[in-house]
Amino acid sequence: MPVYSEKVMDHFQNPRNVGEIENADGVGELGNPTCGDIMKIYIKVKDDKIDDIKFKTFGCGAAIATSSMVTELVKGKTLEEAERVSNEVVAEALDGLPPVKMHCSNLAADALHLAVEDYKARKAGKGPLGRVETPEHDESEHDLLEHA
Amino acid sequence: MKIINFDHFAATKMRPEVKDAMEPFFMQEYGNPQSIHTLGDEPREALNKARLQAAELLGAASNEVIFTGSGSESNNLAIKGTAFARMDKGKHIIVSKIEHFSVLNAVKALVKLGFEVSEIPVDKYGSVDPQDVKNALRKDTILVSITHASNEIGTIQDIKEISKIVHENSGAYMHTDANTSCGFIETDVKELGVDMLSAAPHRFYGPKGTGLFYLKKGTRIMPLIDGGIQEFGRRAGTENVPAIAGAGVACELAKKELKARTAHLLPIQKYITSGVLGSLYEVYLNGHPEKRLPNNLNFVVKYIEGESMLMWLNNKGIMVASGSACTSKILKSSHVLNAIGVDPALAQGSLLISLGEDNSLQDAAYFVKELPPVVNKLRQMSPLYEEVMKNRMQSVQV
Numbered sequence: 001m002p003v004y005s006e007k008v009m010d011h012f013q014n015p016r017n018v019g020e021i022e023n024a025d026g027v028g029e030l031g032n033p034t035c036g037d038i039m040k041i042y043i044k045v046k047d048d049k050i051d052d053i054k055f056k057t058f059g060c061g062a063a064i065a066t067s068s069m070v071t072e073l074v075k076g077k078t079l080e081e082a083e084r085v086s087n088e089v090v091a092e093a094l095d096g097l098p099p100v101k102m103h104c105s106n107l108a109a110d111a112l113h114l115a116v117e118d119y120k121a122r123k124a125g126k127g128p129l130g131r132v133e134t135p136e137h138d139e140s141e142h143d144l145l146e147h148a
Numbered sequence: 149m150k151i152i153n154f155d156h157f158a159a160t161k162m163r164p165e166v167k168d169a170m171e172p173f174f175m176q177e178y179g180n181p182q183s184i185h186t187l188g189d190e191p192r193e194a195l196n197k198a199r200l201q202a203a204e205l206l207g208a209a210s211n212e213v214i215f216t217g218s219g220s221e222s223n224n225l226a227i228k229g230t231a232f233a234r235m236d237k238g239k240h241i242i243v244s245k246i247e248h249f250s251v252l253n254a255v256k257a258l259v260k261l262g263f264e265v266s267e268i269p270v271d272k273y274g275s276v277d278p279q280d281v282k283n284a285l286r287k288d289t290i291l292v293s294i295t296h297a298s299n300e301i302g303t304i305q306d307i308k309e310i311s312k313i314v315h316e317n318s319g320a321y322m323h324t325d326a327n328t329s330c331g332f333i334e335t336d337v338k339e340l341g342v343d344m345l346s347a348a349p350h351r352f353y354g355p356k357g358t359g360l361f362y363l364k365k366g367t368r369i370m371p372l373i374d375g376g377i378q379e380f381g382r383r384a385g386t387e388n389v390p391a392i393a394g395a396g397v398a399c400e401l402a403k404k405e406l407k408a409r410t411a412h413l414l415p416i417q418k419y420i421t422s423g424v425l426g427s428l429y430e431v432y433l434n435g436h437p438e439k440r441l442p443n444n445l446n447f448v449v450k451y452i453e454g455e456s457m458l459m460w461l462n463n464k465g466i467m468v469a470s471g472s473a474c475t476s477k478i479l480k481s482s483h484v485l486n487a488i489g490v491d492p493a494l495a496q497g498s499l500l501i502s503l504g505e506d507n508s509l510q511d512a513a514y515f516v517k518e519l520p521p522v523v524n525k526l527r528q529m530s531p532l533y534e535e536v537m538k539n540r541m542q543s544v545q546v
Binding site for chain 1: 451452453454455456459463472473474475481492493496528529530531532533534
């Protein structure tokens with residue numbers, strides 16, 4: 001299967017930090033089952049650092065690999081550092097993704113940011129935030145992707 | 149690792165007889181069939197022979213068979229060729245909602261030029277009700293194109309009845325896309341009563357690069373490629389002689405082996421169906437339970453996504469396809485699953501199997517053993533599954 005890099009295949013086949021954290025301090029969930037991707041990230045926070053992180057993902061190979069990679073990138077990092085990790089950073093850490101996967105399957109960092117936001121909201125007595133639905137793609141977007 | 153091809157709709161391995169028939173026309177007999185000199189003799193003979201072999205399989209006269217470049221081209225020729233030749237009679241075309249993209253996108257292109265299209269819905273098994281076709285017919289309907297058997301869910305349509313209704317109630321031509329069915333079930337054009345039919349020899353152990361098109365005598369179409377007089381003036385361009393020679397042999401083999409193929413495929417299909425449905429819960433079979441091709445299976449596995457399933461099976465040496473959005477390259481789940489009422493979220497868990505002559509019951513047993521761990525692994529990772537399990541636990545506790 002040549003479409004994915006070796007790193008993507010590794011994270012797809014041996015995903016790191018799969019699972020859920022009971023009594024998580026923050027949960028970020030986003031996606032849309034119609035598009036085929038839902039990512040859920042759980043974090044445990046201690047001294048403003050990500051003490052533990054786990055994920056569950058419904059989606060394609062890229063969706064699973066990006067979820068796994070983002071957990072590995074931010075485990076033990078401060079919340080501020082975690083917030084600076086973007087979807088592009090995750091894709092780069094995986095040695096890139098096929099263009100068609102850059103949009104819908106590359107949302108793991110967004111899910112992480114949501115988890116941090118959820119943690120802050122809970123601390124402020126405003127959480128939990130719940131799942132965020134991402135919009136479905138429109139036709140014009142397909143054309144662009146096809147030519148990319 | 150042994151490779152098990154459960155994706156024959158994508159590619160079949162050519163039969164040795166097919167390759168042997170093609171071989172002379174690459175280097176020794178490389179001439180142009182249209183040449184008057186000696187170099188044209190053998191290629192011309194090969195073309196005539198292949199046309200006869202194809203005509204035999206379809207129950208047609210040999211001058212009713214046109215070789216195209218692919219099954220998609222045959223469908224385009226039927227639809228655009230009819231539209232351009234008959235636009236003075238009307239601009240209305242009828243297709244079903246579950247056609248192949250080479251039909252749906254061809255009519256989409258015609259809509260941009262001012263044609264009107266009616267898409268007939270299907271029931272939950274993917275069957276077209278012939279009465280719905282009758283109700284959709286209009287005075288200005290020039291063409292009805294309904295697939296013989298679905299390339300996704302395998303459901304076989306009652307083309308004979310639909311053709312009868314079309315011809316009794318209108319002046320429209322009847323075309324059927326038999327690109328998936330031909331070579332595996334009967335596709336006799338007289339029995340089906342069609343004016344045009346498309347078939348794809350590469351689907352039944354022939355070479356890629358050639359398609360069959362049946363055009364009943366007296367049916368008027370406009371060619372899509374103008375030029376010389378090749379293919380009775382219906383498709384200009386120097387003929388792909390090696391591929392056509394191979395396609396002819398594939399047709400001859402299909403005619404001879406049709407019954408044996410079904411006898412070989414049915415037990416494998418049955419084994420996989422009961423094996424998968426028996427070992428996994430919340431998995432459904434799509435398509436008609438009986439009126440379906442012997443070589444196709446389409447499952448929906450709830451709570452997981454098709455591409456990741458496909459990739460894990462690939463690791464085990466099992467090659468399958470899926471109708472999920474992620475595998476579609478246009479990021480949309482299957483329009484066929486959508487048309488039979490499968491929820492778009494569930495369509496993500498689509499698993500498409502197409503069998504062929506190189507498959508055995510051992511392959512089926514291996515697949516049935518390997519699938520459940522893959523599904524369970526992905527379900528354990530799925531937030532959708534987690535949600536459902538939690539809700540169930542709660543309802544049990546209440």
